[in-house]
Amino acid sequence: KQEVTQIPAALSVPEGENLVLNCSFTDSAIYNLQWFRQDPGKGLTSLLLIQSSQREQTSGRLNASLDKSSGRSTLYIAASQPGDSATYLCAARFLSGGYQKVTFGTGTKLQVIP
Amino acid sequence: DTGVSQNPRHKITKRGQNVTFRCDPISEHNRLYWYRQTLGQGPEFLTYFQNEAQLEKSRLLSDRFSAERPKGSFSTLEIQRTEQGDSAMYLCASSPRRDNAEQYFGPGTRLTVT
Numbered sequence: 001k002q003e004v005t006q007i008p009a010a011l012s013v014p015e016g017e018n019l020v021l022n023c024s025f026t027d028s029a030i031y032n033l034q035w036f037r038q039d040p041g042k043g044l045t046s047l048l049l050i051q052s053s054q055r056e057q058t059s060g061r062l063n064a065s066l067d068k069s070s071g072r073s074t075l076y077i078a079a080s081q082p083g084d085s086a087t088y089l090c091a092a093r094f095l096s097g098g099y100q101k102v103t104f105g106t107g108t109k110l111q112v113i114p
Numbered sequence: 115d116t117g118v119s120q121n122p123r124h125k126i127t128k129r130g131q132n133v134t135f136r137c138d139p140i141s142e143h144n145r146l147y148w149y150r151q152t153l154g155q156g157p158e159f160l161t162y163f164q165n166e167a168q169l170e171k172s173r174l175l176s177d178r179f180s181a182e183r184p185k186g187s188f189s190t191l192e193i194q195r196t197e198q199g200d201s202a203m204y205l206c207a208s209s210p211r212r213d214n215a216e217q218y219f220g221p222g223t224r225l226t227v228t
Contacts, residue, residue, distance in 0.1 A: 004156075034217065043222045091156075091217075101170070104158070
């Protein structure tokens with residue numbers, strides 16, 4: 001069974017700092033890994049998708065990396081802003097029972113202090 | 115098309131009542147997913163449709179839950195004889211048919227069972 005873990009569960013940083021969010025998965029045979037942002041009481045907004053053949057993806061101040069052999073992905077946020085405050089979720093897509101399934105981590109709640 | 119939409123956004127119901135939620139995916143997406151998210155947790159997979167065919171159901175989906183996608187467009191999720199443990203955010207996502215495609219989420223329906 002694929003398990004996805006995100007540590008820490010919560011993180012508080014001052015505005016302007018660079019930070020890294022971590023995501024670990026137990027089964028290295030993943031198809032892709034997707035990072036999402038979730039604001040309180042809202043749905044999920046996709047940030048970055050990394051296919052299994054890729055090592056990283058970049059969008060603006062965000063950079064996501066994928067290391068299948070170690071079962072890890074990181075989301076790097078440069079020059080953090082108060083508007084970045086949200087819960088960040090990673091989700092691994094893998095094959096189970098003949099179908100591709102997605103398993104989410106429990107998220108890291110980020111607070112950027114002005 | 116502005117994305118995945120879900121209705122209602124909030125539903126409060128008394129224990130024992132039936133509720134039905136609706137999801138309208140992005141129009142060209144033929145894959146549709148339902149997830150459930152409780153406070154402080156990541157979304158958990160419930161079920162998955164490709165066009166009108168329900169291809170996978172999680173063991174989380176008890177006999178009181180049923181999902182349909184009759185014409186391969188919108189989908190409904192019905193919960194019969196609701197219980198307090200059903201209180202959660204119900205999220206819908208859609209994606210194109212190609213493998214490893216990115217999932218796009220709706221805003222969710224928050225269910226409170228009193």
